[in-house]
Amino acid sequence: MGQFLQGAVSFVPTLLIAIVVFGALIFIHELGHFLTAKWSGIKVNEFSIGMGPKLWGWQRGETLYALRLLPIGGYVSMEGEDEESNEPRAFQRAAVWKRIIVTAAGAVMNLALGFIVLLIVVCLQGQIVSRTVYGFQENAASQQSGLQQGDTIVAVNGRRCYIANDVSYELARSANGTADLTVERGEKTVELENVRFNSYTLEGQQQSGLDFIVYGLPLSPVAVLKEAGAWTMSYARLVVLSFADLVTGRIPVTDLSGPVGIVQTIGQVSTMGVESLLLLVALITVNLGVFNLLPVPALDGGRLVFLILEAVRRKPVPQKFEIAVNAAGFILLIGLMLFATFNDVTRLIA
Missing domain, CATH: 2.30.42.10 (PDZ domain)
Known part of the structure; x- marks a missing residue:
């Protein structure tokens, strides 16, 4: 019992670091959607960090700003995004190019954050x-x-x-x-x-x-910028290659890691120093940005596919069909996350 309590107490700092890291990356992602939606004149009903029951909320103007219990995601709820709406400022009534910008902005913000973090890392390395x-x-x-x-x-x-x-x-x-x-x-x-x-x-x-x-x-302003950009490109490609390896079976699905595994990794890396932790943060945020741009239903990339089709066809894909496809994709992603979490727990027990 004593060992369990000792382990639980030692896990608290790791959990707090992970919550801060996840919260910051989620905030940056959703901030991209939020700012571009406001810029585009789209009505934003809610800006939420976290999922599940609301812990705190603040209504300012037309938008509810909320902090929710589970730090595993977040969302920007825009009027008419997933339902019919007669509101003139509804998402579906905005020009398609504006909707493309709003949809892609979250991932772009994550990639930009990764670049900034890697700038810091390159400077810390000294060469x-x-x-x-x-x-x-x-x-x-x-x-x-x-x-x-x-x-x-x-x-x-x-x-x-x-x-x-x-x-x-x-x-x-x-x-x-x-x-x-x-x-x-x-x-x-x-x-x-x-x-x-x-x-x-x-x-x-x-x-x-x-x-x-x-x-x-040696470091120079131009060299640092180039190296940070190169690291960002390398990390982005790593995400795509890993996804391709998973689809082709090169990487077994049993190697998938979910939130529990990521928290454990953050705990291990945080003991190695600031530079190692920043590298992991950069990898996670670039991963989040690239993964969200993959053409998978329920992800931003899946939504971009429908918007690009609308731009090419000059008429929108039926909203009910898009909602159904995204719902199926969401169920698939939740199932994948649960499976990855099961893998994490199994490895911990073993």
Whole structure:
């Protein structure tokens, strides 16, 4: 019993950090919808952070500002968004281009926040980790395969590398521990096929890792902006690749992690320092932005599909059909979240 109470008490700071992180990311996302809706002249009935029972509410003008019990989401309720309305300022009566901006604004805000957080991280690191080879480990297999000092790695297996970490990620995706590299060597672009890397054993499995070191570059305003943008692009692509791997079965569904797993990860990373926590926050907010733009019903991306169809066809998709599709998508997403939470709990018990 004592161990349980001790564990529960130690979990409180982690939970508080997670609530603050989730709350901030949800607020930024919904603020994007809210501000663009107001700018577009659309009536906003409620701006809510959290889901479920209302803990606090404040009515100002036509809008109710609310804080709700469960910090797992939020919403901006716009007049006529999901129902018929005769209100002149209803969502459905706004120009389609304005509705596209309002719908996309939440995800754009998350991506912008990710970029800002990564700007801070790059500055904290004190230097930029390049993709240019400085030297090799002793008996480095990559050097024996043709990689040379001064080579700048621009792509692995045909996929562009935005940051140094992309090289490690792409190597981990390679089935046989080898990779095709595209490098800049002086003024030439050189293709290196089947480059091998030194291997090591991790938990009984043979792994390949980078056997070279790269240059560190000094910070400058332009370099920091470019590096933060590169990190944002890398994280965004990581989300898309992970989703594709999940759909194709490369990543098993049992590896899915939900809110419980994310809270646990936040707790672990928060002990590693501010820089590590900021990197995780950036990854989560970019993940939230990109995931919401996927063309999946009930997500902002699914709604954008209907709006783009309306713009092309010059007439809206029947609202009842759109509502039904989004409702089905919402049920699917809730089921997926419950399954991911079940995975988290199972891993904790094990």
